Amino acid sequence: MDQMTTILQPDHVTIAGMSEPAKSRAARRVRGLSDRAIAWLFVAPTIALLLAINIFPLVWMIRLSFTSLNLSMSYLPLRFVGLDNFTDILTDEDVWFRLQTTAQFVIWSVALQVVIGYGLALLINRQFRGHSFWTTIILLPMMLSPAVVGNFWTLLLQPQIGPFNSLISLFTGVPPSSFSMTGQVSLAPWTIVLVDTWMWAPYVMLICLAGLRSIPDYIYEAAEVDRASPWRQFWSITLPMTVPFLMLAVLFRAIENFKMFDMVNLLTSGGPGSTTELVSITLKRAAFEKWRTGYSSALAIILFVTVFGAANIYVKVLNKVKQR
Amino acid sequence: MTAAVANSTAHSIVEASPRAKAVAGGLVILYAVITILPLLWIVATAFKSQSDAIAYPPKVIFEPTLEGYVNLFTVRTRQTPDFIAKLPPPETWYDKLVRQRDMVIAGPSKVVPRFVNSLIIGFGSTFLAVFLGTLAAYAFSRFRIPLADDLLFFILSTRMMPPVAVAIPIYLMYRQLNLTDTRLGMILLYTAVNVSLAVWLLKGFIDEIPREYEEAALVDGYTRLQALRKVVLPQAVTGIAATAIFCLIFSWNEYAFAVLLTSGEAQTMPPFIPFIIGEGGQDWPAVAAATTLFVVPIVLFTVLLRKHLLRGITFGAVRK
Numbered sequence: 015m016d017q018m019t020t021i022l023q024p025d026h027v028t029i030a031g032m033s034e035p036a037k038s039r040a041a042r043r044v045r046g047l048s049d050r051a052i053a054w055l056f057v058a059p060t061i062a063l064l065l066a067i068n069i070f071p072l073v074w075m076i077r078l079s080f081t082s083l084n085l086s087m088s089y090l091p092l093r094f095v096g097l098d099n100f101t102d103i104l105t106d107e108d109v110w111f112r113l114q115t116t117a118q119f120v121i122w123s124v125a126l127q128v129v130i131g132y133g134l135a136l137l138i139n140r141q142f143r144g145h146s147f148w149t150t151i152i153l154l155p156m157m158l159s160p161a162v163v164g165n166f167w168t169l170l171l172q173p174q175i176g177p178f179n180s181l182i183s184l185f186t187g188v189p190p191s192s193f194s195m196t197g198q199v200s201l202a203p204w205t206i207v208l209v210d211t212w213m214w215a216p217y218v219m220l221i222c223l224a225g226l227r228s229i230p231d232y233i234y235e236a237a238e239v240d241r242a243s244p245w246r247q248f249w250s251i252t253l254p255m256t257v258p259f260l261m262l263a264v265l266f267r268a269i270e271n272f273k274m275f276d277m278v279n280l281l282t283s284g285g286p287g288s289t290t291e292l293v294s295i296t297l298k299r300a301a302f303e304k305w306r307t308g309y310s311s312a313l314a315i316i317l318f319v320t321v322f323g324a325a326n327i328y329v330k331v332l333n334k335v336k337q338r
Numbered sequence: 339m340t341a342a343v344a345n346s347t348a349h350s351i352v353e354a355s356p357r358a359k360a361v362a363g364g365l366v367i368l369y370a371v372i373t374i375l376p377l378l379w380i381v382a383t384a385f386k387s388q389s390d391a392i393a394y395p396p397k398v399i400f401e402p403t404l405e406g407y408v409n410l411f412t413v414r415t416r417q418t419p420d421f422i423a424k425l426p427p428p429e430t431w432y433d434k435l436v437r438q439r440d441m442v443i444a445g446p447s448k449v450v451p452r453f454v455n456s457l458i459i460g461f462g463s464t465f466l467a468v469f470l471g472t473l474a475a476y477a478f479s480r481f482r483i484p485l486a487d488d489l490l491f492f493i494l495s496t497r498m499m500p501p502v503a504v505a506i507p508i509y510l511m512y513r514q515l516n517l518t519d520t521r522l523g524m525i526l527l528y529t530a531v532n533v534s535l536a537v538w539l540l541k542g543f544i545d546e547i548p549r550e551y552e553e554a555a556l557v558d559g560y561t562r563l564q565a566l567r568k569v570v571l572p573q574a575v576t577g578i579a580a581t582a583i584f585c586l587i588f589s590w591n592e593y594a595f596a597v598l599l600t601s602g603e604a605q606t607m608p609p610f611i612p613f614i615i616g617e618g619g620q621d622w623p624a625v626a627a628a629t630t631l632f633v634v635p636i637v638l639f640t641v642l643l644r645k646h647l648l649r650g651i652t653f654g655a656v657r658k
Binding site for chain 1: 353354358359360362363365366367369370373374376377379380383391392393394395396470471473474476477478480481482483489491492493494495496498499500501502503504505506507508509510511526527529530533534537561562563587590591592593594597598608609611612620622625626629632633636637639640641644647648651652653655656
């Protein structure tokens with residue numbers, strides 16, 4: 015304890031008073047903790063917190079995934095059912111259907127975000143006047159709360175009172191009340207893609223912009239000397255050199271959209287029917303509405319493993335583009 | 339792009355021609371305007387009366403009123419005109435506004451406690467995450483830690499887990515510990531999610547501070563902790579502030595954990611806003627007012643953070 019108090023009161027120590035190297039080294043050995051001790055002392059609280067809040071519950075959940083626990087009938091004794099939950103899930107057509115819905119959502123939203131985001135990045139990279147102001151405006155949607163976004167888009171997309179349908183009607187002549195973006199089986203899957211793209215295209219844009227700016231000018235200068243056409247320059251220089259950045263954006267968006275819950279839960283809550291029921295919404299229903307804890311733990315673990323695998327690849331790409 | 343060659347005498351080869359710039363500017367501004375319209379519509383809806391908000395066709399021009407904001411902060415009851423006529427004259431402008439709709443204010447709504455919850459949980463978890471994150475980031479940046487890469491990956495991977503899946507065991511654990519629907523429970527949970535971002539971001543910032551400064555301080559007789567406090571931290575202030583804002587934004591915006599683990603006491607704004615109900619469904623002007631008040635800090639933070647946004651969304655890997 016004494017040791018700690020002296021360490022935490024550095025005001026006693028002045029540089030002038032400690033200028034003798036031998037003296038100071040001795041003092042450090044006596045009063046200071048060794049670097050190794052400090053390293054562990056500094057890292058331990060973070061690891062402890064993550065173990066308590068993430069790993070311990072995870073291990074508990076793995077145990078529960080082998081049981082038939084149902085919280086609405088928790089008076090029943092805990093019964094171990096082996097791999098039954100996992101086989102139930104993997105042979106359940108409904109679950110495969112939700113995974114398909116999720117995959118379609120991920121593929122279409124990420125593809126649109128890449129096209130729009132990369133296009134915007136190419137345009138902004140031309141450094142026109144006022145580009146940083148407009149970039150900030152474009153970035154706003156991705157900073158908002160996805161839940162709040164999902165909620166206010168339900169107003170914008172209301173067939174009659176919402177402005178979206180009226181705007182479409184203005185351009186196409188289709189009466190605004192003749193279609194419902196969130197209530198129609200044929201449109202709802204596209205609606206969640208649309209709102210997600212509105213929100214996250216700026217994310218792809220920002221990362222691609224960094225990629226474009228990382229390309230040194232002299233490469234283009236050399237290409238000009240060789241009389242490479244702009245089209246050729248794009249395919250041989252710009253695109254290959256921004257691919258790692260694009261990968262980073264695509265992987266992260268894919269992971270995020272694979273586990274998408276908040277925005278879609280408020281925009282369509284999985285409906286109409288189950289046309290926009292992403293796998294996270296299925297999981298929420300199983301765990302927090304049907305209270306099938308054993309079953310939902312198993313489903314959660316399947317999702318965990320998938321995300322963990324993807325996160326592994328993501329970190330590899332992250333280290334590749336890391337700028338030191 | 340096409341004009342680059344033609345103008346190569348006037349401009350550097352790689353700089354776009356004025357015409358290319360103008361076209362790019364026009365397209366980007368068009369996109370920016372379209373993308374901002376939904377937000378402007380919500381800000382405008384907050385100033386509409388109930389009937390203007392649900393008018394068909396939607397109204398672009400309307401008479402602004404503060405009804406939405408008044409409705410957001412109050413609970414009202416409908417009364418007969420006779421009853422209202424007998425009341426003493428309204429004391430405030432909002433009493434008057436409500437009575438014009440044949441209603442009387444019955445008391446404050448729950449929005450202020452929910453807002454306070456958002457603030458307490460947001461700032462509490464941010465403070466803890468940045469504090470723990472700074473220590474860990476310093477250790478990862480300066481010391482040789484065995485399996486450092488694996489530990490860092492472990493730390494990051496906890497953040498990428500699906501929140502609904504994480505919430506299942508947390509729900510069970512919190513039930514045992516009596517932490518369900520408590521601010522402390524939410525602060526701990528958000529700290530755990532934020533600390534991973536904080537470690538990664540701050541490691542990036544601290545890596546950029548030259549080691550020579552600390553080494554000089556150590557030679558001068560500072561202990562490690564003194565060197566950290568007097569040399570490293572002052573130089574990392576910008577990074578710490580940016581990290582804190584990122585953590586605050588996450589906690590402020592978070593919905594999945596909040597909706598699954600809180601129901602009243604500790605409920606924050608995101609699960610509360612969609613359930614602002616008026617007579618006959620969602621009270622859109624009040625919802626829009628709540629959304630506006632909720633989003634304004636985020637807009638300010640985005641402007642403040644714009645130079646560090648890229649770092650924030652790539653966990654500190656991409657800097658410029």
